[in-house]
Amino acid sequence: MKNRFAAASLLLALSTANYAQDVSSSSRENAKVKNVVNVSETKFLPLSDVKAGMRGTARTVFSGSESEEFEVEILGVMPGFIGPKHPAIIGRLSGKNAERTGVFAGMSGSPVFIDGKLVGAISFSFPFSKEPIAGITPIETMIEIFERKNVIKTQTEPRAVSFAQLTALDLQPTLPKQPIASSPFMAAIAPDSPLVKLLGQQFAPIATPLVFSGMNQETLNQFSTQLIANGVLPVSSVGGSAELKSLKKSTDKTLLPGDSVTVALARGDYSLAAAGTVTYRDGDKIYAFGHPFLNLGVTEMPMLESSVVIVIPNANNSFKLSVPGDMVGTLGQDRSTGIYGELGKTPKMIPVKINVKTSNNAAQIYDFEIVKDPFLTPLLLNMTVFNSITATERAIGDSTIVISGKINVKNAPPILLERKISASNAPVFAASSVATPTSLLLSSGFENIELSGIEINVTSTDTKNEATLQSLTIDKTQVKAGETFEMSASIRNDSGKSSVQKIPITLPKETAAGTYLVYIGDGNSLNQVSATRSFVPKNVSDLVNIINQVKKSDRLYAQVSRVSNGAVIGTSEMPNLPPSMLATLNNERTVGGVTPTILSPIYEQVIAPSESVITGQQVLTIEVIR
Template sequence: MSAIFKSLRALSAVRRFGQRLMDGVPAHRVVPLSLLAGAVCSVAVGARVAEAVPDPSDVMPLSEVKPGMKGYGLSVFSGTTPEKFDVEVISTLRNFRPRQDLVLVKTPNHPRLTAARTVAGMSGSPIYLNGKMIGAYAYGWLFGVEPIVGVTPIRAMLDELARPVPKALMPGGGAPLPVGKRTADAGRGVGEGRGVGEGRGGSEADEARRERLARRFVGPSEAYDLGAHAAAVAARVGSAIAPPENMGLARASTPIMLGGFGGTALKMAHDLLGPLGLEPLQAGGGSSTTPEPDAPTKFVDGGAIGVEMVRGDVSAMGIGTVTRVSGDRLLAFGHPMLNGGITSLPTAVAKVHWILASQNRSFKIGEAARSLGTLVNDRQAAIVVDTTRKAPVFPLALQIEGMAGAPHPAWNMEIAHDQFMAPAFVAMAIGNALEATAAERQDLTWRAVSRLKIGRYGTISLADFGAGNGTPLSSDDFSRSRLVRAVGSLLNNPWEEVSVERIDTQVKITFGREVSQLRGAKVLQPELDVGQKAQIRLDLQPYQGAVESRVIEVPIPAELAGRDVEIELEPGYDVERPLATPASLAELVAVLPNQYYDAESVVATVRLRENGAAFRGQVASRLPPGAFDTLRPASESNAPETFGAEAHTVIPMKRFVVGKDTVTVKVRPVLR
């Protein structure tokens, strides 16, 4: 408690001092009072707050940069050791980005840059004049015929280095920290809980939360859709990554090195990541978790750096260049990766194999050499990496059965614990492994069972399935899977931070299409007495062979006496169970494995005369008249959800059925 009282006294002193500042100091010298107060409070509760960073002695102010000045840059052209390349200043573009200038330089005399011109992956390469750093290689012209690039001034990058990163939003040890209980605004993604390390004012933490919420899937938590999420993220980051209008000038871009990916997974990566300003490239992927003995143990100015989305038997890494190492943190890229603000993605010391020249945009080919640090801040002028932090990741283990003699039935990966990247790479990684191991051009059926372990909430089991007519399994098959939707739902829930601890997926493959088409349905007795079950003959067409018939029985509720009753027949995987909309993470966890009926079943649905209601996690499938008014709270507007009551009869089929049909029976009235 004494520390808190001291902090409060210090805050009061800061306010008095701030007022004296405002009374007589020129405006450009005034430090905003809110920043001073936030700094004191944050220190009191443990947040890491960077002090204002003056221009170091080895940095040249932009005002001293003149056309014609010559110097050099540092970047890795092969291996892990930076090399020098010549630069010459052309001019300075004022206000290229909001409150950010851009220095134009040419890179003459270097044989590789003369051929390659602007190089994706060189983003962040530090540029020096008279031995002093002026900024980072960061922008270039598409289809440019001269080796001319744009340099982000180092002052703008140092400002990002000075920006505080609240510990509450940057968990250590690989597990996200709970945010707190849900408030009335939680449905819009705003929580009230304060984590350890936030200041009482919470301005930096609140801003960081808003940035993280901007990357969240917008929609019902239980209805996550990867494609819609990708489109929304692309729309949000578009203004930050797009070149100024009519200039053709763009970021030197971030190539994403994909290792162990096949054709379909590469296309999916291009479709999902391309609109975000990332360039997926088939390259290779070293094992950064088991580095080579000679792999560097630290970052250096001009060294190659990777941002790892997935690593292991498949890998995906964005590659760029370190601009400046400052203690246990560093600046890189000279532009945003996704302009995501506060984030937490694993980083690695990278190794460069070659610079591949291209008429459009040349790029570095490289791979991770040693995992080290975490990308903690993704901003307009730079990314900031903290080498003392360990980014949260979760292991994914895949076991494929039924492929006798397959050389690689087991796959192991680690995936970044990110709202968008995690579900995207779960889909790509599993689909890619299946495509590689089960690349059979013949009919097959697959059944997948995934055990998803969730921190503090236990393990849930999710079933997925599919069948192919000679087309190999691929990432597309998993992009809409229950597993991917569950991961996306959990990581984008509006109530609290969640930790996906691990995923274990077992896929069983059988040869032959275990699928039947519902060709038709016929009621065997068009009229029924009350209490009599409807007998319906289903005509099922297997993929190969003659039509098979099966008679099923469907109970008809007694209150439908005297009516014509429609019975809808649909595959179980298309019929949603009557469940309440989740109002907490615990309810979401309970809903995810039970949203639909058994995939290998047919569900017969009879619509009832009553209504049903869901309220506070409970479902009443049939309510008598007037019950809804009784359930409605008199003191609040949070009313039950109502729906038309239905009776569902589940008929196990031991195969997958496609198609649907409707039949009608007449129930005789009760004679009195």
């Protein structure tokens, strides 16, 4: 049902979008070579001078790489439209191409000129409008928000992490906006809002076409809902991939107003590239879109030249099919009035390699790089791992997938990937097993985390291989410290065949007399009841070490615990604390990651891995005597 809903949303999205641009009539004669206004001579027209009835021109690329001119008539100014103290200009577009396509996805940022002066960027549209009516973000608003000093990421404190998060198999990394009820041409509205009846009677940012290369339809169906909710229009297999090329040196003809510009989220065997239009260039500074891309704030993404194959006219919306070109700089900021980048800068990316061994023993290797971002990196990993599996294996139906590999972290140990999933939708869970630790690491609150590379090995079979721990027996219930007792675990597989596994356990010689709980269970279950299920890491290495301690789902674990009063401080467990110490730690004025515990493990044993993914848990009681 979820995939069918996502597919329906995608089909709706593919009939939606908007955008337009303008350039002064005097610029027509000056732009013989590149058909653009000479930026060095461009002046701004203050918003206070913009009046209804004024006429000007705009520029955008309808085909190829050369921008074309069309007309704009100013209809008025709407105060506070973009936000507090951020008005917008409303204009009607005209001209052969503009009237044919209307405001289209990818037109965002198209510059508008009146008497040779830059007014702003076409950035908003009116859904289902019978005329090409557009909202224009004033240029001074675009520039002002990016010229604020000290634009840096705010330092945050390390966050508490739980084993429940680390072992989650249903992680769906989300972008800043959550899906409510929206589409690429409408702002999100709660389903029970009285505004639902007015859907379509509002301006909204023009959708940004995001061209997927190397992605199958199953992947788009799985993840399109999140993208659509964030004003992104997913477009599959219609644009070229953003190749892994080095930075191209810019010239005075690179990314001029009206040119098509692309922001790459992934480059290589997998390519995700968002297309828009350049509004203004000031030296090496590039201003574009006129509205947020994903509103990520400070970011770092490749900025590329691009060409347009065609603008597809559509009754609901038109959209631009673009092909990414050479990388010429870095997108550095993504805010409410547009995006800002700099030419000549190379962004830091995360190289990823996925090795897939299919159920018929075929091998596939995928090499690409993705952006580093707490929101985007986990989502991109989720999408690419899922796609790598479903490109050759089935997405729905019984299968078993083994994930291995590592996430290399600069100045810290690598995160080791080791997971076996056996389920009817194993590709979803397998992708999440890579995205989850990455998400926790990048959103941990630690500054300057750098991932130097990710390598993932995937082995898939078309059979489900699960087993259940059914019962547990013990050879004796009274044991002396240092003595060995034996557990017998009865395990039943999917075919109904049962087997018994003998588990000898030797207690430590220093074990005190008393009652103890003996737990036998799968790794996931033990993670959920772990004393350190909630912890605050001291540093990145501390967090990585804890992530690497997550217990595996393809084996059983034995744990002997005593009921006692203790606490977990940071990531260190302190059992059997005296009441006075517990009172001090639990004092409301005590600051730090302190978690009270009841069970204090004294012994833990890993039982040899199984062919199957084992689920289930059993607990027995023993008495330790002296």
